[in-house]
Every structure is written in C-alpha cells, then in structure tokens.
Amino acid sequence: METWSTREQLTRAGDRMAAAIDGWEAPYAHGVGLVPSAAATAAPEHFPLVNTADHRLPGLVIAGVVGHARGTAAYPMTPEDLELAVERLTPAEAFTGGIGHPNLWTWRDVYLRALREDPGARLVAVFLASPDGAADDPAADPADDAVAGAVPAFREALARAAAH
Template identity: 45%
Template sequence: MAKSSAPAERWPTKEDIDAARTRMEAAIPGWERPYAYGLALFNSEDETIFPVVNVGAGHLPAAVLATVCGHTGGTAVHPLEPEQIEEAIRLLEPAEACPDYEHPNLRAWRWILDEIVDPDDWAVAVFVADPADPVIDIHDARFRALIAGR
C-alpha cells in the first residue's frame, strides 16, 4: 500500500490538537461524539481485529474517521477502502507533532493499512453511540465484546 505523504501542517501542542478537533467536528453536519469507536481489520480468516478500542476518548481520531466514511452520529458500521484509511492517516498525521499523546490510533491505522494484502482483507469502522443500542452486525458484536472486557 502507498503511504501518505508528510502532512502540510503540524499540531505540536494540545491546544493545536483541540483546535483541529473543534474545526473537524464543526465540519460534520449533525456530529455526535460516539460513546466508543474503532477501526478494525477484517481478514480472510474471519477475524475482526481492533488494535485500539476507544471509549469516551480520542475525539479527534473519531472525527477524522467519521469524516472519511461519512458518519455523522448514531451507532453504525462502515466498510473502508484502503484509500479511505490513507486519507484518515493523512488527516491525523499533523497530531504526531504533539509529544503529549502517544497516537495509538494513528499507529493502528497504519498497521491495518499494511495488513490489507489479500482481496478478502478489508477495514471496518465501528461507532457505538450508546451501549444500549441494538447490535448491527458481527463486527459491532465483536467490538462490543471488547468494550465489555475492558
């Protein structure tokens, strides 16, 4: 997979990241922050692998992921093409300039992109608005099992 190019801007402080998050969230019509979200690799062995499970945190990566898959709110599952993951990485990369965060989502998204090598491999974004919402599919069920096990 092709890697995204170096980001044009940088967000070296927590304030810069907060400002970027505010801008990104404002650009999503009707945006509602999810209770939990994650990006997973679904592979040819029928595994749904979530390298990072975000519950009540990571609001900038949530907005980035929502931007690339068209999510505005509610509980939903979105399949993503490698190009969408590349775009998400490109949009989140400026945050790497801030040493105050470890950037686990960015590392996970790069890993997922690298792992999509077989035509039966793909990525899926899961957003859970409320843990009481009905489960949508197997990916959502696997994600919620991870949340429950936290």
Template identity: 45%
Template sequence: MTATNEPDWSTPEGLRAIKEALAATIDGWEPPVAYAVGITPASSSPELEFPYVNGPDAPAGLAAVVLAKVVGHASGSATYELSQTELSTVVETLKPALACEDVEHPNTAAWAQVLRDLEANPARTAYAVFVGDLDAPVESEAEATLRTLLPGD
C-alpha cells in the first residue's frame, strides 16, 4: 500500500504536483520560455548539438524544473556547463516519470543519449541552456544556437 504523501509518478496530475513542489524549492523560480541540453559536436564544428529543444509552444514541465534545480538556475537566460554527474542526476531523477504513459518524455530520452555521448567521448561537453525572454539580448553562443532552432526563427 502506498502512503498518501508519496509522489505519484504515474499520472499527469502527479507529475504536475511533483513539478510544483520541486519548483517551490527554487527561490525566485520563473519558468523559461525555452530550454534544452546541448553537447559539443564530435567534429570541429563550434555549434552545439541539441537533440531535443523545448520551445515557447511547450510549457516548462518537470524536466525544466529538475534541470534548473541541479544547475542552480532560477530565472532569466543562462547557460551552464553540465558535468556527467550533474546530467546523470537529472536523468536519474526523471526516470520515475517514465511510469506515466499518458505523456511523452522526450527530454529524458534525449538527455540520456547526451549522457551516453559524454561517457563515450570525455572530450565533449554538455550544457544546459535556459532562455527567459525571447526579446532579451542573447547571453551566450549556446543560447544563440538554441534560439535558431526554435519554431518561427
């Protein structure tokens, strides 16, 4: 029997409640309008590769909050270098959400692949990129790349 105060990872409502509870632990939390995890390419190209991009048309869900919590992000636009340990923490934290089959989990799949790529090639670097306002100036090259991948750009 499950205690009533344990989080329910198997329903959209449960995931929403988990997201809200975790977001409440981030002082000054403001959901980003776009976010993603990118990785430096295995080639000499300078642009990051983003296997999945969360744009303005998709609300910032549990994945955004977990990523923000791990890197210490609260609001605005910012780019953070992600260690393998940090990215592993994000992926492992999100894995129980896979029990909810009513929603897709593209971030978990994409970020797990980035983690495997990091493990296979330690010369590559991963980044968490948050865009707080599309009208604000670009803060980093990684953010500039991410913005080019958003719908309508």
C-alpha cells in the first residue's frame, strides 16, 4: 500500500486528486456529517469536523467519491462510500509531521462504528463554495431530509467552530 510520509508527498497526492476531477474548484469549506436515524434532518452537531483550506486532502478524497467538482452542494453517502474514502485517505496517516488526521480518524473510528450500531443513520457530504451566506446554496431535495438540511446545518457548524 502506498503511503505519504512527507509533506511533499501529501501535496503531490492532493495535486493528483485535484487534476483527476474535471473542473475542480477548491471549496471554501467541506465536511461529512453523520445524521442518526432518530434525527429528522441534519443539525450542526452532526458535523463535528468542519474543514477549510487547511485540510484540503480530505475534501478532495470525498469529492472524488461523491463526484463533486465545484459549487455549494450536499451529497448523500453510503457506508461503502465512506469506506472508500477511508481507504483513499489512509496513506496520509503515515505523515506524522505536526498534523493530525482528524477526518480519517472520525470517518474510520467514529462514523463507521456508529453506522454498524445505527444502520439507519445517514451520511452526508457538504461543500461550500464561499463564506458569503446562503446565496449559492442549492435547492433542498425534499426526498432526502438529511441532505435537505445539511447545507444550513453545516454553515451553522462552521460558524460555531469559527467562534471558538
């Protein structure tokens, strides 16, 4: 298995991923939420990690899995999608140069376990194109409440994280 043990290897891996996504535009922020089966819709607490430019690689991994290229969007994810994302991000764990891997650890050690314990829980990936409010938010999909509420819930989670 390939590993990325240097900052340069991480950068090259991210560059390769970005080049493989046609029309890629880096998001302002991104994250993956776990919505328990008991929740009607996504809420800010379902997004324990919100990422901005300092964590570009996890966003590229998720974008490659869900097919995101640009703009603000929310995507439902399956447990298999998350397992694929974990597999694709695992080589980064070899890098121990002063950064942790909170996305990988959350996806693998928290979300995958939670999905086994609550098979009705839903995963949702969110990408925000800009910090400028909700002007670029997509229309909600009433067929999937977890996805419909994900963008506003993520925006609130991002604002809470920025306040701390």
